[in-house]
Amino acid sequence: MIDPASIPQLNKHFRLQWEEAQDCYVLLYPEGMVKLNESAGLILNCVDGSKSVGTIIAELAERFPQVEGIASDIEEFMTTASAQRWVAFS
């Protein structure tokens, strides 16, 4: 379970970058690249090392009021991102 007060930070060995040719955000790391889908790209763009998971949920819920279950989507993504070591929590 992700604690909404925890603060995700991008692993310093990963670089988040927009790729025009692939029309998506990607995570770049040693000799590898993860293509992110639209929502993963949006969420990771909110990760700045100062905002908590709760803050990110509130921010995206306000931007996308039409999306149902956005909080659980974000929590689920954070769990995956943590397991993949894209982010770490403090």
Add this chain to the structure above:
Amino acid sequence: MSATAAISPPLWLLAELTYRCPLQCPYCSNPVELASAGTELTTEDWFRVLQQSRKMGAAQLGFSGGEPLVRQDLELLVAEARRLGFYSNLITSGVGLTRDRVGSLREAGLDHIQISFQSTDSDISELLSGSRKAFAHKLAMAEAVKSAGYPMVLNFVLHRHNIDQIEQIIDLSHELGADYVELANAQYHGWALLNRDELMPSREQLARAEEVTNAWREAHPNGMRLFFVVPDYYEERPKPCMNGWAKMFLAVAPDGLALPCHSARGLPLEFPNVRDHDVAAIWNESSAFNAYRGFDWMQEPCRSCPEKEQDFGGCRCQAFALTGDASQPDPVCTKSDQRGQIDAALTAANCHNASSSALQYRTWSASQSIITSTR
């Protein structure tokens, strides 16, 4: 394949800056014909290759060789790569690296340095690379890389002379604070194919090394990541080599030859040169890059095989090296009528007591005599 629209862009650019190298590893992935390469590209040539490739969509960049550190313009190339938005990886033996250079490359914008090790033991290291001082220096440089804040990736090429040291290899990596460790068995191309019978581990050696690796992973679930790569000879299906010919990977050799795989130089195709053509024209239009794209080139049993979209018929270089025809199925596949060659090599590896005295080292003169004898 005719429609340009169906061609996906290169995402990975491997810049082989030079074939010069202070080491002589007998499993080097460079082509055995390396001494026949023309003069090296200039800094300006490389800038152009980087710009054109990035424009097409390449995002990952490897600076490799030979030993890329022998290029004095490496920092300039790294800086240009950073400016263009590449994620740049330096693939080095660490020989020629200094603390100053670790720092200057970092300042130029290098993202990652991968240091390759011959083994954990300086004697075997010396035996396999032909350099007495290399090992101690590599250790010092691994520490320098770590303290400069780079992600630390160590690469150990495994073969029968060092695979039994797997515990020491993993322990050393852990002590050095590695983030990722590639425990990669030699793949038998180029120099490694020449030395195959001396390098191929036995089935027992391989099984034990995998067992040790798995046990370490289980004991350290949050520890460094270990990637274990078996020699494809021990597989029943071929590897999806390069994820398909000219599908996402572009290598540019020191003399400017553009290749869909860094081992492809020896194939009987006319590879275009980046001195004469723009990267987009090479990628989209050249006959060499279109030779094995898609599935139309395939022979049976690949052509009608339900697995062709997973493995793309395997490795063209391996098919050519072992059958003399690059459009044959990769002989690793048990559906190939040439699989017997792979099994014979495995049988030899499992009953013969290899001695390192028969190793053929990767030297310029060895390459020259190979070129002369095959003409």
